[in-house]
Amino acid sequence: MKVSLVVGGLFDAPIFAESLQKLNYLNCIVTSMPKFLFRNIDPKLITIIPMTTQVLEHGLKIRAPRKWIEKDMKLFGTLARHFVKKDTDILCGWGGYSLETARKIKKEGKLFILDNPCPYIQFQENLMEEEANNLDKKFVKCSKNYFDRFIKEYELADKIIVPSEYTYNSFIKYNFPKEKLFKIPLIGRMKLLDSKEIDARKKKDKIFRVGFIGGNPLRKGLIYLLKAWDMLNLKNAELVIKSPEKEIRKSPVIDKYLNKLKNIRFVGYYNDLSDFYLDLDLFCFPSIDDGFGMVVIEAMSHKIPVITTKNVGSSEYIKNGKSGFVLPIREPEAIAKKIEKFYLNRELIKKMGDLSYVDVKKTFNSELHKKKMFELIEKLKN
Numbered sequence: 001m002k003v004s005l006v007v008g009g010l011f012d013a014p015i016f017a018e019s020l021q022k023l024n025y026l027n028c029i030v031t032s033m034p035k036f037l038f039r040n041i042d043p044k045l046i047t048i049i050p051m052t053t054q055v056l057e058h059g060l061k062i063r064a065p066r067k068w069i070e071k072d073m074k075l076f077g078t079l080a081r082h083f084v085k086k087d088t089d090i091l092c093g094w095g096g097y098s099l100e101t102a103r104k105i106k107k108e109g110k111l112f113i114l115d116n117p118c119p120y121i122q123f124q125e126n127l128m129e130e131e132a133n134n135l136d137k138k139f140v141k142c143s144k145n146y147f148d149r150f151i152k153e154y155e156l157a158d159k160i161i162v163p164s165e166y167t168y169n170s171f172i173k174y175n176f177p178k179e180k181l182f183k184i185p186l187i188g189r190m191k192l193l194d195s196k197e198i199d200a201r202k203k204k205d206k207i208f209r210v211g212f213i214g215g216n217p218l219r220k221g222l223i224y225l226l227k228a229w230d231m232l233n234l235k236n237a238e239l240v241i242k243s244p245e246k247e248i249r250k251s252p253v254i255d256k257y258l259n260k261l262k263n264i265r266f267v268g269y270y271n272d273l274s275d276f277y278l279d280l281d282l283f284c285f286p287s288i289d290d291g292f293g294m295v296v297i298e299a300m301s302h303k304i305p306v307i308t309t310k311n312v313g314s315s316e317y318i319k320n321g322k323s324g325f326v327l328p329i330r331e332p333e334a335i336a337k338k339i340e341k342f343y344l345n346r347e348l349i350k351k352m353g354d355l356s357y358v359d360v361k362k363t364f365n366s367e368l369h370k371k372k373m374f375e376l377i378e379k380l381k382n
Contacts, residue, residue, distance in 0.1 A: 002027035003089040005038050008076040008097035010037055011117065016092065017041050017227070019370040025377065027088050030080045030101075047083040051076050060291060061245070070146045073097055090380065099149050102156045111380050114157035117291040119149040119170035119187065124289055127311075130217055131288050135253050158380060162312025163292040165182055182379075184372040185314075187364045193274060194357075195357065199304050202278050206344050208237040211280040211304075213295045214287070215243055217251045221286035221309065226257040227332035228266070233341055239264045242276060277302035281349050282342050287312045288329050297364060299358035300324070305349060307338045317363060323355040370382045 007013040010033045017038055020026040026041070032051040035043045037182040053064040053072040064072075073096050081101040084091065091098070091105040095116040102112045118124055125142060132139030141309070152177070154160065161169045163186045166180070171181055193201075203209070210229075213306045216218030222243070229239050241248070249255040258264065270276050283299035285308040292313040297304050305323040306317050318324040325335045344351055 001025050001089050001381065002087055003082045003087070003090045003092055003171060003377070004032070004099050005029045006077075006080045006084065006091060006093040006101050007115075008032045008049075008073055008080075008094065009054065011094055011115070014041070014189065015187055015366070015369055016115070016258065017210055018366065019373045020092075023368050023374055023375075023377075025090075027291060028083075028085045032076060034356075046289045049076055049079050049083070053344070061244075066140055067143065070143055074099075074145075078102065084180070084342045085119070090377065091143075093153075095153060096146075099153050099156075102153060106156055109157045112156055113159050113161060113208045113376070113380070114153050116154075117163050117167065117302050119167050119289065119291055120154075120174050120176065121169075122174060123170040127289050135208050135218070135223060137249065138220065153170060159376060161308070161376070165316050166311060166313040167291045184363070184376070185291045185317075185370065186294055186297075187366065187369050188298070191274075192301055192361060192364075193305075198357070201274070201278050201305070202343065203281075206236065208234065208282075209240055210237070210284050210339060211242065211276065211279045211299070212238045212281045212284055213242040213276075214285070215247060217243075217248055217254050219287060219289050221329065222248065222285045223251075223254055223257070224330055224332045224335060225284050226261065228256065228335035228339060230257060230261055231332065231336040232340060232343075234340075240267055240276075241265070242267050273298070274302060277304055280304050282307065282339065282348070284335065284339065285312060286329070286335055290314075296361055301360045301364070302365065303324065303350075303353035303357045304354035305342065305356055307335060317359060319355070319359070322361055323352050338377070360362060 003020050004027045005137060007011055015028060017029055018040055029046045032054055033050055051072045053069045055065050056062040077097050077100040081104045084101055085249055090111045091101055092113040159182050160180055161184050163184055168181055169185055191303045212225055213374055224367040238374045283306045284294055285302045288311055289310055290312045296306050296308055309327050309329045311329050315326045318326055320326045325338045
């Protein structure tokens with residue numbers, strides 16, 4: 001059984017590639033990203049089709065307009081179909097990048113797996129439009145062509161990989177056949193540190209630090225964390241935001257809060273992301289929509305308790321009230337109460353953080369991903 005990957009970007013493709021290689025299924029990879037990002041994969045199996053909008057964003061730090069990105073995705077998909085090997089049995093393609101190759105594969109009687117980490121497109125669009133209205137921000141809908149592209153990929157897919165119950169349920173809400181859905185949680189490229197190393201490297205000062213990561217203020221719910229922080233006015237405390245400050249400040253509502261609040265610090269790139277997490281007492285991720293949210297698992301893997309929302313897929317791995325807290329979306333008062341709970345009880349931080357670490361260690365590893373991929377391909381073979 002030969003499986004080829006088509007991915008316009010990186011996403012979790014390196015993990016898929018490594019799992020498929022271990023199973024002796026990997027046939028080729030067509031991607032827009034450099035080969036060195038696919039560690040442990042034979043470079044001869046990789047074909048690169050650069051995407052202009054990604055070069056602008058990653059190289060020049062310029063975010064292209066949405067319509068440019070949509071056209072670039074279609075161009076990538078059109079070119080990719082010419083580079084997938086002819087002896088491919090199964091195409092595994094990422095949402096938005098795979099339509100043209102999927103059509104070709106299906107005409108040849110082959111199989112198509114769609115990797116779709118985000119919720120059903122109509123579900124996500126409705127949620128984002130609602131959030132934009134709440135923040136008095138103009139919402140730019142996706143084009144009809146872009147929308148139809150996803151719907152056609154859904155229809156062509158023999159199986160759709162979703163990373164969480166949250167994403168799974170978004171498809172079910174729109175009467176999508178559940179037998180086409182298959183859940184494989186994301187594991188990212190997370191390196192799980194030894195428990196003793198975490199304890200040794202953990203911050204030693206007495207400043208109470210809450211961390212946040214996220215580049216899209218509309219989706220990631222930063223405004224609700226800022227509102228909560230404003231309600232608290234904690235002494236000897238700091239909110240650390242790992243986000244592009246200029247991009248974040250483009251939202252007038254968020255900019256207003258940032259100008260008003262004290263004890264907020266923006267941070268940028270880390271050679272070792274563990275240094276970011278190990279400087280925190282608490283991680284808060286009040287996202288409005290996140291198909292998985294790997295940052296939640298990353299924080300937990302560093303013995304950091306998490307406050308997040310039910311609209312974050314990885315929240316299903318938090319034992320609510322025991323290893324962290326899972327809240328409804330858009331509730332800054334609830335966020336403030338939970339932050340204060342940790343602020344007043346530092347022993348709770350250690351207790352919940354230790355339990356988080358144990359849970360992540362049990363669940364998230366490359367063997368789990370390989371096992372799930374094998375199970376999926378065996379289902380398709382039968």
